[in-house]
Ligand code: HEM
């Protein structure tokens with residue numbers, strides 16, 4: 334077979350239908366968004382470094398927390414997982430490409446427009462520092478969000494993001510169901526493929542809810558309806574129900590692919606098969622199912638009937654069961670394994686530890702009477718950063734180190750990779766662990782000033798934040814250096830890794846598997 | 854995936870989505886329904902196209918006297934034979950730059966496009982292979 338190279342220049346990227354190109358686009362886009370959202374986090378930590386108001390005005394601060402959340406969720410984590418899916422799923426199931434390559438191109442190229450719509454209002458009205466952008470929190474609760482002047486931009490951006498996600502997930506489902514190589518039965522699929530299949534079902538189920546919700550916000554504001562407007566007979570609490578019906582599955586949309594990545598990395602470096610493969614599959618499905626029936630654990634304090642509080646409490650605490658199954662399986666995979674700690678494994682092991690901390694605080698928050706105290710404090714902020722930063726983001730970074738040699742054909746610099754890891758893992762704990770303390774002591778989230786009693790831990794939190802933020806620039810340097818050159822990677826890259834992606838050359842050729850591979 | 858399982862999986866997804874949309878509609882939030890509808894149409898279209906395409910094939914055989922082409926593309930298909938000694942294989946460049954080129958076999962005023970599923974690079978490759986295969990002496 335001859336080498337089929339890509340086109341040259343910008344047209345390659347604009348019109349590409351190649352899953353690897355599109356994966357690369359997604360990953361770079363999400364990294365840029367990580368830096369943008371990260372810069373906003375630096376502003377937040379700068380303001381919170383000392384009590385009192387020093388750096389920005391309150392409105393700008395609110396805009397930063399809002400945009401940081403939105404950009405990280407919709408711009409950084411989600412597109413990164415889709416980028417991984419694009420690169421890996423076809424290679425892992427022995428398919429030549431995604432099932433609908435042209436739609437794949439669309440799914441990606443909608444994103445830069447959506448991101449532009451999202452950030453544009455920040456720069457409207459001339460005075461950037463006044464904070465003209467959305468400042469109502471990433472959860473955009475009514476009635477506050479309804480008072481925002483440029484709401485239409487935000488809603489348009491959410492619609493675009495939703496369309497992109499829907500097309501992406503339809504493509505992933507169609508690919509996994511239709512393009513598996515002969516012999517690649519469902520229960521032989523790598524865990525990453527399974528977790529993405531289930532994630533795609535979640536996306537399809539909840540995206541119309543999000544689209545409908547923002548559309549009703551739009552008509553409430555501009556067309557005189559009152560779905561969420563109490564003055565017209567609507568119900569703002571109902572908005573919270575719709576939002577979290579989307580929002581809770583959304584957090585699992587961000588974490589399930591991360592579970593998948595970790596389930597690929599750990600067996601390789603423990604030199605054992607993944608423990609309890611089928612229980613992993615069922616646990617993932619169980620988590621996905623439960624994620625639909627627990628949404629109101631975000632709303633314990635809005636005044637639900639006691640029966641509601643109890644139901645959502647029991648349902649929420651039940652999620653701990655399948656989650657624990659996964660954690661035990663990862664641990665059992667490592668148990669008595671011949672473990673080595675190359676950079677990807679370091680990130681994966683840190684994931685298992687630190688995600689579990691986030692799981693525990695989640696349990697605490699899931700208990701309704703305790704949540705009455707914790708709700709809307711920094712304890713919640715600590716919880717979701719443990720599951721999202723040391724959870725989802727750590728798994729993604731570990732995944733990049735794990736597959737980068739396959740993608741580029743070059744080994745990354747192991748010393749720098751380890752430096753990046755240790756800098757990140759220490760600073761991230763300095764950043765987020767103290768937030769548990771100030772949260773338990775009553776410091777509210779989303780407020781730019783605080784009582785002096787919280788000063789010490791906030792100072793440390795900010796120091797941790799700056800170091801963690803800067804460390805990610807090192808990550809960018811390492812990745813670019815690896816793309817440009819370095820020690821050549823072998824086809825297998827690691828010591829006997831499992832999966833079809835390791836049977837093709839490094840770097841993976843532009844078109845893999847023009848003839849279907851054989852599955853043992 | 855065979856058509857039956859495709860339909861089954863689609864109905865499963867459809868029922869979950871319809872259940873959710875109905876629930877919200879009963880709470881008065883009916884604007885979710887049209888989005889669910891649009892999404893389900895898109896999903897149906899995608900599944901349908903994939904199912905159609907999964908049956909697509911082109912079989913090109915070259916023997917001493919004939920090139921025979923048998924194809925199945927979505928709803929259309931059929932077989933056609935060309936006399937090998939008279940046939941030509943042309944890769945026609947498109948009028949407009951972003952359109953795909955056409956790989957055509959023709960002789961005696963008849964022509965047939967092949968390689969519909971291939972990208973540019975693959976079409977060129979197939980064209981070269983075919984031209985070599987029908988060249989003299991065989
Ligand atoms: C072990 C399972 C988990 C349980 C029991 C749990 C429980 C909770 C509860 C009860 C809250 C609401 C706290 C409050 O506002 O008072 C919460 C908030 C949150 N959780 Fe979890 N959680 C779990 C895992 C996760 C995971 C895996 C993620 C994401 C990857 C996540 C992301 C979030 C986010 C983003 C929030 C904050 C939402 C906001 O901005 O208000 N959680 N969690």
Ligand SMILES: [Cu+2]
Pocket residue numbers: 580581584627628630631
């Ligand atoms: Cu939740």
